[in-house]
Amino acid sequence: MKSKLVAEHLNLWFGSKQVLKNINIEFEENKVTALIGPSGCGKSTLLRSLNRMHDLYPEARIEGHIKLDGREIYQKDVEVTDLRKRVGMVFQKANPFPKSIYENITYGLKINNLVADKATVQKALEEAYIWEEVKDDLKKPATRLSGGQQQRLCIARAVALRPEVILMDEPCSALDPVSTLKIEELIHHLKKKYTIVIVTHNMQQAQRVADKTVFMYLGEIIEQGDTHQIFNNPQHETTRNYISGHFG
């Protein structure tokens, strides 16, 4: 299996607090990798370092390597906007632009100088399983959609750019069970084309959607491997305690 995205000896500090400690991990192409662990273990921080979202915050300091297709993403000659086009992101709380549904999809295309016609919009919305629900309301403000629909619109927005990797930061934590199920189905379908990294608090969800699971604790990776192995035969005491619900 080919590794799409690799982190080597990654350390990250917010001010003087070290949040990630010597992270070594490979994300395989066309697989879903779940990052699990208790709150504050650094899983969202790791996810956000993969598309350089920490660039915004001057107090964040990063050491080590992250490579996309073998190329260092934190090098000076890498355009961060180009990287974020290749590594899309879906956030914890649906955050559609305060624009129409149609413009939510076309905005990213336009600023990246890509074709932003109706066919492209339709394709993206179809891929995110939301086309049927919104095809007659494309001009309506995206904020009028339900929470689950908004989150699928955000996935469509990411997918429209034809990224190679999609990062998902607890995409279902604010959604009801039916919407959650729809998004999980969508993830199954998306992994045929994209490499997916998903942060989740929900261990059932990790088992349902992920091929690989990474367990993090206090800024370190404790254990990683096939999802089945992590949940049925964990090698570490901490992993065992966490997945059996002793803490978290």
Add this chain to the structure above:
Amino acid sequence: MQHKFKKLAPIVEWGTLLLTTGLVCFFLCVILYDIFTKGYQVLSWEFVSQMPTDGMTQGGILTPIIGTVFLTLITAIFSIPFGICCAIYLNEYAENTWLTRTIRASIRNLSGVPSIIYGLFGLALFVQALNFGTSILSAGLTLGLLSLPYIITTTEEALLRIPRSMREAALAVGATKFESIKDVVLPASLPGILTGIVLTLSRAAGETAPILFTGAAFYITNSSGNLNQEFMALPYHLYMLSTQHQSIEEVRPIAYGTALVLIIVVFLMNLTAFYIRYKFRNNEK
């Protein structure tokens, strides 16, 4: 005894609050009633469409109306772009250092400086140093300076209300920081910014002190519309008719009429701000 007091206390508390509120409203109503009843008689189409004649004892107030409109326009052209750009810099780009905090505190303090100080400053800077003379340009720029702190502060507050997740959404699809501000943050905060601008301008339109030495004229018969000319403005016209005119008793109705027009203009501007907020709030749902 104590039981009785406990029963009585809420009524006393409620009564005190109601009384103070009522008192404030009462004075406001008396002022408005006084101006309306006395100004109503002279209010007519001729009053707002004719120039003052016969040493301002006859005719209307068209010249001051035009003056105030142009003055506010100059103020807007100067203060809106500078104010918004400054607020964007402070809120989006400037790092949180002591320098930024000092600048921000200074801007907050500037909004508390009495407007007559702005008048003197405008006289020194625009009229004399930059040699614009006593003109509508000098007065407009002076009012612009007065408006800047308000526009910066309200714009900053409007920008602050846009959640971080909205900025990140734009960045995540490959927008640069500038694009994310221009395309997502600014449009989303526009209702707040516009409301602040309209309220600030309505306040500027009613100011007298800053235009006193910078360009407002006692009486001019022709308004050519040149930037370097003196002008008549509603608040100054009112001040002058009520205190400086040689036959104060005679022009009193015109003074009340002017006051009424000024109040109506300011009220309409406030109504616009209210409408903007109302409309955008409904759109968001």
